[in-house]
Amino acid sequence: xxxxxxxxxxxxxxxxxxxxxxxxxxxxxxxLKRLRNAxxxxxxxxxxTKECKRSLLERLxxxxxxxxxEEIFTSLTAARNLVEQQKVRPMxxxxxxxxxxFEGIATQDPNAVVIGLAPEHFNYETLxxxxxxxxxxxxxxxxxxxRYYKKKDGLYLGPGPFVTGLEYATDTKATxxxxxxxxxxxxxxxxxxxxTDQAIMIGxxxxxxxxxxxxxxxxxxxxxTGKYRAGDEEKIDPAPYLICDSFPQAVDHILxxxx
Amino acid sequence: xxxxxxxxxxxxxxxxxxxxxxxxxxxxxxxLKRLRNAxxxxxxxxxxTKECKRSLLERLxxxxxxxxxEEIFTSLTAARNLVEQQKVRPMxxxxxxxxxxFEGIATQDPNAVVIGLAPEHFNYETLxxxxxxxxxxxxxxxxxxxRYYKKKDGLYLGPGPFVTGLEYATDTKATxxxxxxxxxxxxxxxxxxxxTDQAIMIGxxxxxxxxxxxxxxxxxxxxxTGKYRAGDEEKIDPAPYLICDSFPQAVDHILxxxx
Numbered sequence: 001x002x003x004x005x006x007x008x009x010x011x012x013x014x015x016x017x018x019x020x021x022x023x024x025x026x027x028x029x030x031x032l033k034r035l036r037n038a039x040x041x042x043x044x045x046x047x048x049t050k051e052c053k054r055s056l057l058e059r060l061x062x063x064x065x066x067x068x069x070e071e072i073f074t075s076l077t078a079a080r081n082l083v084e085q086q087k088v089r090p091m092x093x094x095x096x097x098x099x100x101x102f103e104g105i106a107t108q109d110p111n112a113v114v115i116g117l118a119p120e121h122f123n124y125e126t127l128x129x130x131x132x133x134x135x136x137x138x139x140x141x142x143x144x145x146x147r148y149y150k151k152k153d154g155l156y157l158g159p160g161p162f163v164t165g166l167e168y169a170t171d172t173k174a175t176x177x178x179x180x181x182x183x184x185x186x187x188x189x190x191x192x193x194x195x196t197d198q199a200i201m202i203g204x205x206x207x208x209x210x211x212x213x214x215x216x217x218x219x220x221x222x223x224x225t226g227k228y229r230a231g232d233e234e235k236i237d238p239a240p241y242l243i244c245d246s247f248p249q250a251v252d253h254i255l256x257x258x259x
Numbered sequence: 260x261x262x263x264x265x266x267x268x269x270x271x272x273x274x275x276x277x278x279x280x281x282x283x284x285x286x287x288x289x290x291l292k293r294l295r296n297a298x299x300x301x302x303x304x305x306x307x308t309k310e311c312k313r314s315l316l317e318r319l320x321x322x323x324x325x326x327x328x329e330e331i332f333t334s335l336t337a338a339r340n341l342v343e344q345q346k347v348r349p350m351x352x353x354x355x356x357x358x359x360x361f362e363g364i365a366t367q368d369p370n371a372v373v374i375g376l377a378p379e380h381f382n383y384e385t386l387x388x389x390x391x392x393x394x395x396x397x398x399x400x401x402x403x404x405x406r407y408y409k410k411k412d413g414l415y416l417g418p419g420p421f422v423t424g425l426e427y428a429t430d431t432k433a434t435x436x437x438x439x440x441x442x443x444x445x446x447x448x449x450x451x452x453x454x455t456d457q458a459i460m461i462g463x464x465x466x467x468x469x470x471x472x473x474x475x476x477x478x479x480x481x482x483x484t485g486k487y488r489a490g491d492e493e494k495i496d497p498a499p500y501l502i503c504d505s506f507p508q509a510v511d512h513i514l515x516x517x518x
Contacts, residue, residue: 119384122382122383123381123382123383124378124379124381124416125378127420128415128416131407131414131416132413132414135414147427147428147429147430148428155391155394157383157386157390157424157428158428161386161424161425161427161428162424164424164427165416165420165421165423165424165427168406168419168420168423169406169407169416169417169419169420
């Protein structure tokens, strides 16, 4: 247990860690308040491809979480950052509800493709347009590559199959900006001024949250809420730094052991 | 050169070998007549996913090729054969113009997915239906996996990217029935009663025609027409049995050297 670091930042996953759909994880709001009393930068990080920051924020506030927009870092933000760094004009294959996060980005005469979960754009004509841009050398930026996701009435294709199809057609590889990519964690920390060895991540997805964070040099705490299933901790090597029942216990550990 | 075999069957590719769009390869009709005078079974084999046999036949007859429907073996026929062998009810993700070749096949309450080039079916809703069938254990049968194809106004996505996407989503592999799969060549020969070591393939696609045929035990002749580009012959190992300028020269070689 490499616990004796100087901890300066905490990254917290949203869905499955702070809340499950429209229910807060019991005690999570109060635990977040306690965490705020410590000298720690906090960022909320999520792999959304459909929800802009504003709508995430709305849901969290309804559940009485005290969070500001600047503290949220999503895979959409990561994609926007990359677009700005590379100075490209993206064709945006993302859901209309996510367009807010790309306001001000030039998209006419595109020379890049950004792809998230966008059922209404996943048709032959639009994918063919993207394909031709890629053939002309445009970079392919994927929000993430999830195979599928679950809704109440069953499983639905994620963005991954469409990313993979375009990769196959053009013999190229997408840059994946969401968790578990190291770039994602580095970018999420950037505005805190902290380095990865001063940071810890709390999340319910063993591979994407904990494994990704640990691979980028952070500590990772796995919580047994949300999508956690018994045995998930065996999916990564090295194992999670710590496993907790839920977010409040993770906060307790940080306050008692890591400061 | 393993030329001293008893040759009994010739497989001939269509597009790029006998004709290029609406033009016959010079001398090809006459060469086919000469080939018919020899004691050889002839089959015409093609990787079409859009055209049923009937429409292929119509085009060839307009160009004065003497060909009967029974002599044509396409990747659609191969898919139909597999569906019949496996006794499954396919969801047909194929172009409407190809449906003729599946007449009489039960498709209600599907428990398999057959996928060709079907732009009108390549949308999120339909692909999601296919995805759920695959999750339930339905086999995925791909007509072929071409990355893209060329039309006068540019390149278009082939079926390959959509096959690959469904494979990725479900962590399974499609059975690819078209060239260059060995099953394709064996099935094409079945009605001739000949074995692969009694057969030769003539085509313009080095990998799919010549490589595929040779991998299944046949000889292969590469013609320098259609999609052939200088250096194509280096793409396969072992090299093509023979390279000819065009179909008539391939026929000359067969008649003079292999009978």
